[in-house]
Amino acid sequence: MGEVKVGHKSVLLSPSPHLSRRLNTQRVARYTMLLATTMSVIVTVGIVASLFPTAVRTMITIGTQIIGISWAPLFEPPEYGILPLFTGTIFIVAIAMLVAVPVGLAAAIFLSDYATFNLRRVVKPILEILAGIPTVVLGLFGLYVVNPLYVEKYWPIGEPLAYSALGAGFVTGILIVPIIASVADDALSAVPRAMREAAYALGATRREVASKVVFNAGLSGVVAALILAFARAFGETTIALMVAGSYPKFTANPGDPMMSLSAFIGFAGIGDAEVGSNAYNTIFLIGAILFLITLIFNIVGNRIIAKYREAYE
Template sequence: MAATASRSAAGPSLRRSRPRYGESVIKALLLAASLVSVATTVGIVASLVPPTLRFFERIGLWDFLTGTEWSPLFEPPAYGVLPLVTATLTITVIAIAVAVPIGLAAAVYLSEYATPRTRSILKPVLEVLAGIPTVVYGFFALSFLTPLLQDHWPLGEPPEIFNGLSAGLVMGMMIVPTVASLSEDAMASVPQSLRQGAYALGSTKRITALSVVLPAALSGIVAAVVLAISRAVGETMIVAVAAGLRPNLTLNPLEAMQTMTGYIAAAGEGDLPVSSFDYTTIFAVGMLLFLATFAMNFVSIRLVRKYREVYE
């Protein structure tokens, strides 16, 4: 009796009177969502490995990675993936050269200069670009940007009908919202006290944005850039429509070229028998693309952890 009275006097118990089934259901759903992501990755690897191993039973890994000719569907066949890799890297570099400066500039403006009303209008408009189908970007590059470059090219031979430059420029505009939106979110999370401290020391808004806010948000910006690179490497329709389908070992973006994703799309839509050896080339290129993307994501995670700033 006395113990009961003392507990009642002390206030209500902190123990839950009954189990919270709703919370358990939410935890189970979150766990299931995480497991779906892991299972999807495992399923992708499991689907790629057997055909890839069948491919490398006949073609050496070194010959595949260093060969300068790629013509698996013609006689005599050649299985050097280097032309596809160089085309992928060339177009990706052009896209990042366009997306990173424009995206960071847009993020700095939205985070540091725009009023709340302006930000609420411009950011959704900017993100609309991410919702446009990529095949539309591809036809825009082929039917508008390429003729424009050909008519106004200032030096030497103009770009070919299919070329890596148009594909890279349009792809860069496509991934601008990715860089801008994620970078703006990272800069918006920087504590206001850092900005106020910089202003108290006499810094201008420009110096504060470039010397205080950007370094403080570096980890988020790095993650945004790496995500943009991964999307550029994995883009298919823009390069298939605008860059062409000719495996070409060149770093000249004015020429036609075929990327890894472009070959996968073209070969997958062809008349290759599923049980044929030529069909396994799709999986070999896909495995190389998967490993390259995985390596980039791994490096990005290390960079984000290294430069991450934690504020209290």
């Protein structure tokens, strides 16, 4: 047995001057980051607060007139039937997705499972450059190439015109192909090699491995890519305005000019709309509608992604 110790060793736990400085820095950092986070929330709330009062007031004034097929709020007498803007939006987005989903997904699968390492290294940055082309340039391409040389010449239905939803949808499709290809390729390339090897070891061909295993395993990322592309097409204003024209025609012929929701804001929201005027009120209304629809898509999209992610993990 050793000696029995009585009493305690004395220790100092209060911070030294050096530690005090470090703790202060850490406090400042914390508040700076909190401020940055709060800002984005404040901005969002601010946008909602500035949009909705006017939007709701306008909505109350318009009432049930909104369910109509003629949109002419800037004319006398004004007409507030919003359906043409919806059909215009739906046509442009649907055509864009019809073009971009097959092409984008095929490109993503090619990059993740077929392309050699070197080819992928070259193609991937090119795709990202494509995603960076200004939409005005794409709009010009639609207005001066796609519409006159293809839609007017070959579209069989209706009168050939300078503007068409078909051309706008097609060019919007070009805009979102790189988004789908790049984001979906990231998701598919992140699928572990073990998953591919397991499928190959069962006698699957490369196509079967890519389509039945890799694609399924990377589905949450693929869905995210599609939602992102959809949102981009939905909110695209410049191309819709330049290529589909500014005529809100209620029609089922994609070869006709149409106007999308966002194109109306781009068309009417040009600064000289007087406060309280019809133009002013209606752009707020359409803005609020766009905001709500995007919000719904985001919520649904997140649900879908969460569902597939659950299935994977």
